[in-house]
Amino acid sequence: MSVDDEAELKELLRARGMRVTSQRLLIQRALRAHAGHASSEQIYELVGSALPGISQQTVYSTLTLLSELGLARRVPVPGGTTRFEARVDDHHHMMCERCGALEDLDARVPVAKALEASRAAGFAPSSAAVTVLGLCAQCAAVKAP
Amino acid sequence: MSVDDEAELKELLRARGMRVTSQRLLIQRALRAHAGHASSEQIYELVGSALPGISQQTVYSTLTLLSELGLARRVPVPGGTTRFEARVDDHHHMMCERCGALEDLDARVPVAKALEASRAAGFAPSSAAVTVLGLCAQCAAVKAP
DNA sequence: CCGTTATTTGGAATTGACCAAAATAGGGTG
DNA sequence: CACCCTATTTTGGTCAATTCCAAATAACGG
Numbered sequence: 544m545s546v547d548d549e550a551e552l553k554e555l556l557r558a559r560g561m562r563v564t565s566q567r568l569l570i571q572r573a574l575r576a577h578a579g580h581a582s583s584e585q586i587y588e589l590v591g592s593a594l595p596g597i598s599q600q601t602v603y604s605t606l607t608l609l610s611e612l613g614l615a616r617r618v619p620v621p622g623g624t625t626r627f628e629a630r631v632d633d634h635h636h637m638m639c640e641r642c643g644a645l646e647d648l649d650a651r652v653p654v655a656k657a658l659e660a661s662r663a664a665g666f667a668p669s670s671a672a673v674t675v676l677g678l679c680a681q682c683a684a685v686k687a688p
Numbered sequence: 689m690s691v692d693d694e695a696e697l698k699e700l701l702r703a704r705g706m707r708v709t710s711q712r713l714l715i716q717r718a719l720r721a722h723a724g725h726a727s728s729e730q731i732y733e734l735v736g737s738a739l740p741g742i743s744q745q746t747v748y749s750t751l752t753l754l755s756e757l758g759l760a761r762r763v764p765v766p767g768g769t770t771r772f773e774a775r776v777d778d779h780h781h782m783m784c785e786r787c788g789a790l791e792d793l794d795a796r797v798p799v800a801k802a803l804e805a806s807r808a809a810g811f812a813p814s815s816a817a818v819t820v821l822g823l824c825a826q827c828a829a830v831k832a833p
Numbered sequence: 834c835c836g837t838t839a840t841t842t843g844g845a846a847t848t849g850a851c852c853a854a855a856a857t858a859g860g861g862t863g
Numbered sequence: 864c865a866c867c868c869t870a871t872t873t874t875g876g877t878c879a880a881t882t883c884c885a886a887a888t889a890a891c892g893g
Contacts, residue, residue, distance in 0.1 A: 562839060562890050583880085598842050603881070619783070619819050621764030624880065637806045637813065650805030653798060657818045660795035661782045665825035668782065673802045673818050680810035707859050707870055728849085743873050748850070769849060 548575065548614070555612045569594055570605045571614060571629075580618055580626040580636075580645045620645055621676065635672050639679035648675060693720065693759075700757045714739055715750045716759065716774075725763055725771040725781075725790045765790060780817050784824035793820060 552571055553563050573589040574581060581589075587602045606627045609615035618626045618636065623643045635648040654671040661668045677683075697716055698708050718734040719726060726734075732747045751772045754760035763771045763781065768788045780793040799816040806813045822828075 560839090564840065564890075566841075596842080599880095600843080600882080601841055604840085619765075619821065621762075622770070635802060637809070637811050639811075640814070646809070646811075648802060648806055648809070650802050652802050652818075654818060654820075657780060657793060657795045657797050657820055661793055661820045661822065664782070664791070664793065665828075666782050666784075666791070666820065666822055667824075667828040668820045668822035669785070670822070671818055671820040673797075673799060673816055675799075675802055675806045675811065675813045675816040677806065677811055677813035677815070679812075683810075683812040705870090709859070709871065711872075741873080744849095745851080745874085746872055749871085 552609075552612070552614060555614070566590075566594065566597060566601050567605050567608070570602060571609060574606070574609070574615055574627060575629045577629075579647075580620075580628045582624045582626050584624065586627070618645065619672070620674070633670065633672065635674065637675040637677065637679075639682050640676050641678055641682040644679045644681075646679070648673070697754075697757070697759060700759070711735070711739065711742060711746050712750050712753070715747060716754060719751070719754070719760055719772060720774045722774075724792075725773045727769045727771050729769070731772070763790065778815065778817070780819065782820040782822065782824075784827050785821055786823055786827040789824045789826075791824065793818070 548571065549568055552567065556563050556567070569590050570586060573586050577585065577589065583599065583602050583606055586606065587597070587599050590597055590602065606615060607617075610617045610627065613631060615627050615629055616631050618628055620626060620636065620638055621640075626645060630647070633654075635650060635652060636645055637648045638645050650673075652673050654673070657671045658668045661671075693716065694713055697712065701708050701712070714735050715731060718731050722730065722734065728744065728747050728751055731751065732742070732744050735742055735747065751760060752762075755762045755772065758776060760772050760774055761776050763773055765771055765783065765788070771790060773792075775792070780795060780797060781790055782793045783790050795818075797818050799818070802816045803813045806816075
């Protein structure tokens with residue numbers, strides 16, 4: 544699978560006249576390996592072990608690039624640092640208001656209405672996602688009301 | 689209506705033993721006047737004309753306070769500055785991926801499923817909102833595919 | 834193997850958000 | 864009404880995330 548993904552990335556890059564660099568390949572791999580929602584800094588650390596001289600700037604721009612290529616997704620999360628994920632299929636998120644943990648939420652929510660309404664408002668929607676705010680299991684257990 | 693709102697704010701403040709200050713009243717008024725999603729800086733500018741010596745710090749803390757009192761809502765934006773809005777009823781948002789504009793989206797989306805699923809995952813949800821990503825009318829018109 | 838040019842680097846600058854201490858002002862009291 | 868106590872505001876600074884810029888590096892077509 545990872546081979547295919549690399550191949551896809553390479554293709555997309557070449558199709559755009561962009562270069563295939565080890566940084567780009569490694570960052571994509573790291574993002575996938577993280578299997579969750581990674582901040583640019585987490586990716587930076589992961590990749591850093593394999594490519595010590597890499598710069599944060601490269602991580603930023605590459606993650607942005609991956610998002611633009613459709614190989615990653617920028618997760619719109621409240622507060623805290625921007626995170627990225629390798630999942631590009633539609634799914635939702637829940638975020639802990641206390642510790643900032645971000646988790647996938649697999650639930651089928653009919654967002655068609657939302658998309659439709661946005662179009663009616665002159666918007667050109669590309670995606671719609673639900674973000675559930677609340678307390679994660681750990682924080683809920685700690686918090687004494 | 690604004691009188692009532694001021695009254696409500698005053699009540700809430702007194703009930704908590706907090707003080708009613710001109711800054712707080714003006715900031716709430718500015719937030720309502722903005723009728724959209726205002727960044728703390730926008731509020732700072734709005735209020736600044738009426739109260740030249742005000743500081744950003746006060747704007748921050750007051751907006752936070754209003755959120756805690758339930759008179760405002762904090763809307764964290766992915767790659768941008770946190771914004772605040774006077775609407776406290778549940779509603780959704782659409783955000784322009786190009787210019788960062790944030791708009792209300794009035795659509796009835798059944799998020800109950802999402803809340804339920806999050807509970808099943810051990811989460812203690814407090815709210816759920818849909819964020820539609822895409823291009824706002826202006827940016828969509830400009831962008832030439 | 835070389836040259837062109839996209840990328841990466843490294844460092845500095847910008848920005849939003851927040852902390853702490855001193856100055857100010859709200860509001861109850863005598 | 865004047866005064867005091869303490870909540871707020873101000874002021875000034877810190878911290879972290881992100882972006883800008885110019886120089887160094889490396890991809891890849893010829």
